[in-house]
Amino acid sequence: MLYKSTRSTEPASVSSAQAIKQGLADDGGLFVPEQIPTLTDSDLEALCGMSYPERAARILSLFLTDYTEEELLADCTEAYRAESFVGGAAPLVSVREPMRILELWHGPTAAFKDMALQIMPRLLSRALVKTGEERTALILVATSGDTGKAALEGYRDVPRVKIMVFYPMDGVSRVQKLQMATQTGKNVNVCAIHGNFDDAQNGVKTIFGDPEMAERLNEQGCFLSSANSINWGRLAPQIVYYVSAYCDLLNAGTCKPGAPFNVCVPTGNFGNIFAAYLAMRMGLPIRRLICASNSNHILTDFLRTGIYDRNREFHLTMSPSMDILISSNLERLLWLTAGSERTTAYMQALRTAGRYEVDGDVMADIRRTLVGYYATEEETAAAIRRTWEESRYLCDPHTAVAIHAAQCYLKETGDSLPMVVDSTASPYKFANNVYRAVTGQDPSSELEALGQLSAATGTPIPYPLAGLAGRKIRFTDQCEPEEMARKVLEYIG
Numbered sequence: 001m002l003y004k005s006t007r008s009t010e011p012a013s014v015s016s017a018q019a020i021k022q023g024l025a026d027d028g029g030l031f032v033p034e035q036i037p038t039l040t041d042s043d044l045e046a047l048c049g050m051s052y053p054e055r056a057a058r059i060l061s062l063f064l065t066d067y068t069e070e071e072l073l074a075d076c077t078e079a080y081r082a083e084s085f086v087g088g089a090a091p092l093v094s095v096r097e098p099m100r101i102l103e104l105w106h107g108p109t110a111a112f113k114d115m116a117l118q119i120m121p122r123l124l125s126r127a128l129v130k131t132g133e134e135r136t137a138l139i140l141v142a143t144s145g146d147t148g149k150a151a152l153e154g155y156r157d158v159p160r161v162k163i164m165v166f167y168p169m170d171g172v173s174r175v176q177k178l179q180m181a182t183q184t185g186k187n188v189n190v191c192a193i194h195g196n197f198d199d200a201q202n203g204v205k206t207i208f209g210d211p212e213m214a215e216r217l218n219e220q221g222c223f224l225s226s227a228n229s230i231n232w233g234r235l236a237p238q239i240v241y242y243v244s245a246y247c248d249l250l251n252a253g254t255c256k257p258g259a260p261f262n263v264c265v266p267t268g269n270f271g272n273i274f275a276a277y278l279a280m281r282m283g284l285p286i287r288r289l290i291c292a293s294n295s296n297h298i299l300t301d302f303l304r305t306g307i308y309d310r311n312r313e314f315h316l317t318m319s320p321s322m323d324i325l326i327s328s329n330l331e332r333l334l335w336l337t338a339g340s341e342r343t344t345a346y347m348q349a350l351r352t353a354g355r356y357e358v359d360g361d362v363m364a365d366i367r368r369t370l371v372g373y374y375a376t377e378e379e380t381a382a383a384i385r386r387t388w389e390e391s392r393y394l395c396d397p398h399t400a401v402a403i404h405a406a407q408c409y410l411k412e413t414g415d416s417l418p419m420v421v422d423s424t425a426s427p428y429k430f431a432n433n434v435y436r437a438v439t440g441q442d443p444s445s446e447l448e449a450l451g452q453l454s455a456a457t458g459t460p461i462p463y464p465l466a467g468l469a470g471r472k473i474r475f476t477d478q479c480e481p482e483e484m485a486r487k488v489l490e491y492i493g
């Protein structure tokens with residue numbers, strides 16, 4: 001299986017190892033597979049009898065054909081081991097009929113990014129060997145919180161890889177700062193910058209685009225690589241849990257073989273929901289895919305009008321990982337439905353005018369599967385409280401956005417098919433807002449909110465967040481945005 005850029009009309013020519021190593025295609029497009037493999041009924045039957053790591057290895061082997069089955073099974077077994085994913089990799093939990101919650105946050109940083117970032121570094125490490133690369137990959141990340149920690153934990157002690165994370169000093173929560181400052185591992189580094197997230201991101205982009213920097217890193221035997229969500233190595237592992245969830249529905253007798261179900265995904269960069277769309281195109285019987293947004297509902301508007309318009313106000317919400325106005329992975333959906341020429345034109349219009357309108361045939365195709373709903377801040381808080389009171393299920397604000405959207409859809413359509421709702425973070429990752437929604441009171445402090453939430457609800461703090469305040473601080477470095485390149489060279493040298 002070869003890969004090509006969403007913006008190229010040339011035949012596919014890039015191996016999956018090369019696509020993972022490179023991240024972004026040379027023309028600025030995203031890597032996509034030349035065809036979508038199919039899952040037959042007998043494939044699904046076989047997958048039903050497997051563990052999560054075995055399911056992951058089997059599904060990845062359909063896309064990453066330059067990796068052997070043995071390599072993939074070894075990597076998946078390591079990545080999704082029970083000591084990392086305490087409580088299971090992607091368990092399905094029943095709440096109110098017809099909803100099931102797919103909990104994707106049992107990994108080492110208590111957010112769903114772990115599902116991809118525990119396996120992708122292993123795939124990158126092998127990609128270096130497969131592509132004859134002799135240098136060390138230096139992963140640079142600018143983070144507003146969750147991605148940085150998940151990337152640090154994923155790349156920690158992975159051979160031939162180093163990672164450095166920059167975060168805005170006053171732009172992340174206390175919990176997130178502590179999670180990063182206490183990171184373990186021999187190949188990791190963390191630095192706070194005096195600036196906001198945009199300053200951190202611009203600094204990283206400048207380093208990536210600086211030929212002199214590339215030269216100096218090269219002299220040190222390094223090259224730059226990125227861990228962000230447009231990398232195919234992050235997307236492919238996300239297909240797995242949709243197939244796995246369906247296997248669990250079949251095993252539980254909730255679905256008969258071939259019977260359809262619906263999926264609802266709290267969406268930011270469109271990576272997670274696009275993985276579900278690909279699973280559907282592989283043959284998984286997903287009837288409707290519900291795209292859930294917060295007050296930054298650019299995707300809801302797009303799905304309703306066919307117009308993607310980023311010229312709008314940006315809102316900071318209690319579901320910050322979805323505070324996004326450019327959903328990069330939407331480009332992959334456009335490629336599948338509109339082809340590369342029209343996709344290139346849409347992306348060009350987005351760059352120059354901040355807006356594009358897709359053709360009627362494309363929208364009709366997209367709407368066959370996708371529908372959009374959004375939750376305001378009040379609706380998000382109400383969903384947290386209602387879900388706790390009615391079902392004794394504690395959810396984080398991102399998950400609450402999805403629960404709200406799923407309930408809007410159910411009310412509007414009366415659809416009774418089983419509905420899998422993605423839960424993308426532990427409620428303890430956002431304990432202060434969850435505590436406030438559930439009890440109507442303010443916690444004493446952000447850190448104390450964890451214990452208070454546990455006491456108020458009788459639910460346990462997950463292991464990655466328990467005892468955080470007592471862990472050894474390893475990283476206290478700070479710098480001005482202009483000094484980021486120097487910090488990188490100091491770390492490498």
Ligand SMILES: *Cc1c(COP(=O)(O)O)cnc(C)c1O
Binds near residue numbers: 111112267270424
């Ligand atoms: C990253 C993230 C999302 C959004 O996922 P996308 O793949 O960017 O759409 C949702 N919830 C949480 C908690 C996240 O960390």
